[in-house]
Amino acid sequence: MHFVNLFLVSLFIFSSYVKAATLRGTLETAPGIKYDPSMTKITLRSSTAIHTTTLKRSSSIAAFAFPNVTIGSYMLYVSNPDHIFPVLRVDISDADVAIYQAHRGNDWTVTGPRVAYPIELKPIGPAVYYVPRESFNVLKLFKNPMLLVSLVTLVMVFVMPKMLNSLEPEQLKDLQERHSKNQAVLNNRNPMNFDIASYLAGKTAESTSSEPVAESESTIRSRK
Known part of the structure; x- marks a missing residue:
């Protein structure tokens, strides 16, 4: 009995220590820009965990959410076959959710400009897979x-x-x-x-x- 009580107390302490948050965001929509929910994947990656989600089909806006995200630092990636999106750094703490612009190859201690929360991602440009043939010059x-x-x-x-x-x-x-x-x-x-x-x-x-x-x-x- 003593062992069971000790286990419940430790579980309560652990659950109170490991806090979780729901990370929300949207993809900017504009005339002529559409996102297929089945082909759009949002990934939240850290050194110890990987979370993935898709766009909400029932919403008129391109919204996404990551429930039960624990405290830590993450990188947010958006994969879409038609558009290219920037990479964001997400720092979740007890009191705040900080979003920064990130660049691949930079040191982890180097952060870019801070972005407002909830996240609103704007595509950098269309994804180009074919290079047009160069004309005669x-x-x-x-x-x-x-x-x-x-x-x-x-x-x-x-x-x-x-x-x-x-x-x-x-x-x-x-x-x-x-x-x-x-x-x-x-x-x-x-x-x-x-x-x-x-x-x-x-x-x-x-x-x-x-x-x-x-x-x-x-x-x-x-x-x-």
């Missing part, structure tokens, strides 16, 4: 690097000969001499002309050029 063609390079090349092909023809003979000759000198310097510095076999054998350009002469003299003596 001529200006975007000129933003293509390959097209710009091709245009510059065409301009050089048609403009450069006319520029060279407009030069005086002395200037053209001077330009050709400079070009030949620069080409000779580039050929000497070109790593493709480097003879790695001669370099590893310790031969220089002069020694390699003199070797064929020596060989030709020895062949001439042998023939004599």
